[in-house]
Amino acid sequence: MMMNETITINSIMRSRLKRRRRFILVTSVLALLSFALCCAMLMLGNTIYPVRDVIGVLLGEQVKGATFTVGTLRLPRMIAGVFAGFAFGVGGYIFQTMLRNPLANPNVIGITTGSSAAAVFCIIVLHASNTVVSIASVIGGLVTVLVIYGLSKGSSFSIGRLILIGIGLQAMLNAVISYLMLIGKESDIPTAIRWLSGSLNGAKMETLSPLVLTVVLLTPIILYFGKRLEMLELGEQAATSLGVDTNKTRLVLIITSVLIIALATATTGPIAFVAFLAGPIAKKLVGVGFSNIIPAGLIGVILVLASDLIGQFAFETRYPVGVITGILGAPYLIYLLIRINRKGDL
Amino acid sequence: MNNVSVTEKKQLNIPRNFIRVLVPLLLLLGVCILASLAFGSRMIGWGELLDGLFHPEVQSHEANVVRQRIVRTVFSLMCGAALGVAGALMQSVTRNPIADPSILGVNTGASLFVVCGIAFLNISSADQYIWLAIAGAMLTAIFVFGIGSMGSGGATPLKLVLAGAATSAILSSLVVAVMIPRSNVMDQFRFWQVGSVGAGNWDSIITFVPFLVVGILIAIFTGPALNALALGDEVATGLGVKTGTIRLVAALGGVLLCGAATALAGPIGFIGLLSTHVIRLLIGPDLRYIIPMSALSGAIILTVSDVLGRLIGSPGELEVGIVTAFVGAPILILITMKAKIRAL
Numbered sequence: 001m002m003m004n005e006t007i008t009i010n011s012i013m014r015s016r017l018k019r020r021r022r023f024i025l026v027t028s029v030l031a032l033l034s035f036a037l038c039c040a041m042l043m044l045g046n047t048i049y050p051v052r053d054v055i056g057v058l059l060g061e062q063v064k065g066a067t068f069t070v071g072t073l074r075l076p077r078m079i080a081g082v083f084a085g086f087a088f089g090v091g092g093y094i095f096q097t098m099l100r101n102p103l104a105n106p107n108v109i110g111i112t113t114g115s116s117a118a119a120v121f122c123i124i125v126l127h128a129s130n131t132v133v134s135i136a137s138v139i140g141g142l143v144t145v146l147v148i149y150g151l152s153k154g155s156s157f158s159i160g161r162l163i164l165i166g167i168g169l170q171a172m173l174n175a176v177i178s179y180l181m182l183i184g185k186e187s188d189i190p191t192a193i194r195w196l197s198g199s200l201n202g203a204k205m206e207t208l209s210p211l212v213l214t215v216v217l218l219t220p221i222i223l224y225f226g227k228r229l230e231m232l233e234l235g236e237q238a239a240t241s242l243g244v245d246t247n248k249t250r251l252v253l254i255i256t257s258v259l260i261i262a263l264a265t266a267t268t269g270p271i272a273f274v275a276f277l278a279g280p281i282a283k284k285l286v287g288v289g290f291s292n293i294i295p296a297g298l299i300g301v302i303l304v305l306a307s308d309l310i311g312q313f314a315f316e317t318r319y320p321v322g323v324i325t326g327i328l329g330a331p332y333l334i335y336l337l338i339r340i341n342r343k344g345d346l
Numbered sequence: 347m348n349n350v351s352v353t354e355k356k357q358l359n360i361p362r363n364f365i366r367v368l369v370p371l372l373l374l375l376g377v378c379i380l381a382s383l384a385f386g387s388r389m390i391g392w393g394e395l396l397d398g399l400f401h402p403e404v405q406s407h408e409a410n411v412v413r414q415r416i417v418r419t420v421f422s423l424m425c426g427a428a429l430g431v432a433g434a435l436m437q438s439v440t441r442n443p444i445a446d447p448s449i450l451g452v453n454t455g456a457s458l459f460v461v462c463g464i465a466f467l468n469i470s471s472a473d474q475y476i477w478l479a480i481a482g483a484m485l486t487a488i489f490v491f492g493i494g495s496m497g498s499g500g501a502t503p504l505k506l507v508l509a510g511a512a513t514s515a516i517l518s519s520l521v522v523a524v525m526i527p528r529s530n531v532m533d534q535f536r537f538w539q540v541g542s543v544g545a546g547n548w549d550s551i552i553t554f555v556p557f558l559v560v561g562i563l564i565a566i567f568t569g570p571a572l573n574a575l576a577l578g579d580e581v582a583t584g585l586g587v588k589t590g591t592i593r594l595v596a597a598l599g600g601v602l603l604c605g606a607a608t609a610l611a612g613p614i615g616f617i618g619l620l621s622t623h624v625i626r627l628l629i630g631p632d633l634r635y636i637i638p639m640s641a642l643s644g645a646i647i648l649t650v651s652d653v654l655g656r657l658i659g660s661p662g663e664l665e666v667g668i669v670t671a672f673v674g675a676p677i678l679i680l681i682t683m684k685a686k687i688r689a690l
Binding site for chain 2: 103107108151152160161163164165167168169171172174175176178179182183272273316317319320322323326327329330333334337338341342
């Protein structure tokens with residue numbers, strides 16, 4: 001009897017160790033890949049600069065030509081891609097895990113549309129400054145979440161109802177965006193099309209600080225509460241009996257992830273499907289049982305940077321990153337829908 | 347002789363308050379038409395309205411405005427009727443209370459095909475749009491319904507809506523991808539995409555007529571069989587209905603109607619959802635009556651929305667697609683909130 005128990009404990013310990021190793025391995029590979037893509041973002045373009053020049057520019061040296069191209073054009077683009085990708089990946093993962101449904105991500109239930117609508121309103125109607133746009137997009141996202149949650153609570157809560165209500169709300173918000181785009185000036189349209197599908201074009205250093213600051217400040221909080229998310233995954237009662245304040249955890253996680261998603265949306269527009277794809281891919285690579293927040297964020301970074309590179313260089317015309325992620329993500333989304341329907345989870 | 351007509355009446359089983367609903371709706375329709383002719387950024391008085399309608403010799407500015415609004419009004423009535431019937435057909439084919447071309451992503455499919463037509467085939471006339479839009483609508487409908495009806499339980503509202511939303515997202519990425527390198531297409535498409543009946547002219551009305559007639563005839567003829575279908579496939583088969591064929595024909599009618607309307611007016615959402623639900627609430631579930639009444643209510647709702655859009659957006663106009671989204675989406679949310687969870 002005793003023997004058996006030790007064996008089970010041993011095997012549990014061993015498999016846990018194995019999982020931890022796998023987690024570390026996957027995370028470092030993802031980190032390396034992200035880093036390589038960052039370098040590619042800085043080096044590639046109409047003129048290809050060698051690593052030496054790029055490092056020189058980053059260290060503040062004056063390199064002829066490279067200072068402008070790399071420092072003013074490519075660096076902000078890269079930073080916007082990294083932080084927006086990370087934010088979408090993390091935020092999407094949190095939502096999917098919390099609502100225990102891969103389809104319940106900020107894109108599908110309309111949170112990004114809420115942020116977009118608020119941001120477009122500020123740009124086209126109020127001609128507001130960047131700070132105002134950022135704040136408005138956060139408020140837009142939060143209000144959308146509150147409304148969806150409030151409406152779907154009713155007599156009994158169900159994820160299905162929440163998703164349907166989100167889709168309804170999204171239709172209204174999309175109507176607002178189309179209307180704003182129609183009354184907008186012709187010159188605003190290229191900016192506004194960014195709100196149809198995300199883009200890293202026109203990222204400028206001075207507009208990035210809200211996104212960067214929020215992601216840097218909130219990621220530790222999300223990680224801390226994310227640990228409890230694992231327990232939430234076990235189910236409400238189990239989590240409570242493990243001493244997790246489920247309501248508080250949920251509230252903190254919703255607010256923080258909406259914050260980073262909304263700011264990312266305000267900076268780059270809604271980059272399609274990144275929030276949706278990152279979580280499931282991370283789960284597949286790492287396996288269940290470990291908090292996949294960081295891997296999901298890194299996968300977000302990789303998706304955005306790689307798609308942006310494809311969009312910039314693979315075709316004659318430059319496509320914004322959102323179009324590429326939309327098209328790349330489509331087959332996976334369809335596959336996921338088919339699988340979920342087969343399993344009958346909905 | 348007398349006997350026969352009595353039994354026939356019994357079979358027809360006219361809903362209790364059919365007349366009580368029909369008469370006010372017809373009155374409402376009349377009011378709508380008058381409002382659509384008279385209201386806009388320039389208000390027209392009675393005298394000028396009558397001049398414009400019945401005295402072709404009067405050439406005042408107001409009279410000409412009224413004459414231009416006639417086209418718009420006829421066009422919006424037709425589009426509304428088409429979308430209303432399309433909604434009724436799709437809801438009964440999918441046996442799903444929230445089936446509507448816009449929710450199922452069928453509109454976006456039509457959009458994609460139209461954009462490709464503008465971009466690659468240099469198409470600019472309405473009768474060419476129509477076939478492309480119908481083809482796009484049909485392929486999307488098949489695709490979405492295929493995915494949504496997989497697995498146990500068949501096509502539940504939630505599965506269908508998610509499949510529709512996902513497909514819609516993918517298709518709009520493609521639309522943007524086609525559009526971005528071509529700024530001229532972007533400008534043409536930007537206005538089409540919102541959905542407006544303002545662009546209608548006699549040509550588009552004439553192009554529209556055959557589609558409208560065929561679609562509505564299909565709807566009327568499949569009505570009784572669709573009633574049987576509502577009882578479940580087994581019962582319907584027992585009653586001698588070929589369920590597969592009927593579904594196919596009815597779906598074809600729905601796609602024809604909404605594809606043609608979308609091609610000419612742009613994607614206008616929620617009309618099918620709204621009109622059918624209102625009618626079902628008023629006269630009950632008999633499709634033989636729901637179908638023609640949905641045409642009526644669809645025409646009313648679209649025309650009212652158009653008038654509202656003109657009044658709110660004055661001196662310009664608020665495109666009708668935006669107005670219907672604002673009226674329709676809350677209704678979708680209400681239906682969802684009221685529905686039992688098991689039904690989702």
